[in-house]
Amino acid sequence: MSDNDVMNSPFERALSKVTVDASPAQGQARPEATAEVPPPVQQRSSAPVGGDRRRRASDMDPTDLSRFAPSDADFLRFEERFGIGPDQRSTFDSAFRIVRTQVLQAIKDRGGQVIGITSPSSRNGKTVSSIHLARACARRAEQTVVLADLNLQRPLLAGYLDAREFRSGIGFFRGEGRSEDYLTHVEDSNLLLFLSDRGTSQSAELLASDRLKQGLEAFRSVAPETVVICNLPPILGSDDVMTIMPQLDGVVMVVAAGETGFKEAEEAAKMIPREKMLCALLNKSRYASQASFED
Template sequence: MASAQSPGQTAGDLPRIVDLWGGLGSVSVDPVVLARNLVITAARTDPAHGAFDVLRSRLLQALAEKGWRRVGITSPTKGCGKTFTAINLAIALSRYDNCRTILMDMDLRNPSLAGYLGLKVDRTMGDFLREEIPAEAILRKVGPNDLRIGANLALGLNHRAEAYAAELFQEDRTARVLERMEKDLRPDVILHDLPPALAQDDVIAFRPHMDCVLLVAGGGLTTPREMKETVRRIGEDKPVVGVILNKADGVSIAEYAY
């Protein structure tokens, strides 16, 4: 006998009828910690925050033109500023009332998003991707704050590193849970803070889950050869929507393809 469904319940792969966004839990952030960790878009005192406003507008334009929403953020090697870019861009986006953004910590071998925001979490992204816990267990909004971080941003936080990130990304189940998250929460933009592209094959394994890529080059770190190899690995069918030159002299958008 078929049983009746209560709101919010999932039946197999059917999307839930209710919009779960409003029910997501929230966390509070400390402005001092954010400032210390270079979340420059929060207080807006660092002039570089303007670069993220420009990046935000250009990205939204490109996504709207192409009908995309899933953006991977990567760099050739670690330490170039992927997480820095991801957080600052996400906060800039959160100030648009009519745009829902989800930022996912997908650098599974080196989770750092929660730490950047000074947050302690006890949920694991790997468990979400393995379908063991629902999206709402790892997603958190930022509660009322003086920094104008909007309620239109949800952060997918992770506290435990995964040794088998590439294998996990390749599972059909991973595609399924990410698709379900999109259906249930209806984000306009999903930013995936990815691992470095040249370190392992994690970014190659993640390709099916993104529409396009933002590339972060680390000033004084990244060589032209590494950038070329990164673009080659990402592949032509996942276009690079923008290149951010970070740490050179603040932050600048070096190239914008769309």
């Protein structure tokens, strides 16, 4: 392959659109690479969470997200656990404001709403990046965000956020209830969560099902300006991401500095239809340029 071929590869093109270093600046504390979260203790009841506090969606103003069950997700604990102290917060916030601006603009230009976050291989930082991106998007007053854990092989989002009070999305895929009843609302925000409590070896079958299409359709319409951010498995190594690809309007690819090989990244990028590639996000880089963090 010539240098020219490399520069014109899908991965290079994606990187040239936006490559954001989403790591703390050099010299600052690093997130704990070993941070693992115990699996959440789930509410197993098939009844909707929230009890009487929640009214049916149809009774309420569509912009009032308090109609959904309250989430017990703990974002402060998430930040502490992943080593984001007060000093790092503004760096992360700035980095993800750039990604947010790029991603929201690109998805709106395409007339779409559903964004998938994937990576070439496992442990590149998809789940952590999904959380940061969803929060950054939800900070826009007019923007509602549904953050959906569709990594049905390893649904760790709930554990990362210490969320315990939710109906596991696996139940929805198995045919129980309406997708809206699985959403929980993060208080004082425009953020809704769709979480699962355990992995399944049938993830590709569930992602290919009509239930997934119904769920995404409902999520798109929870409020007038909504984006759905889907935390996905790696694109290489299983067919989950290609299975859900027709339902996605755009894809963000997370690559980990020092971990993702070039060939691997290029192979992954080739699998994403060119028109769906929103941006590549460089994670775990040791270098961060403050100058590039301006929104």
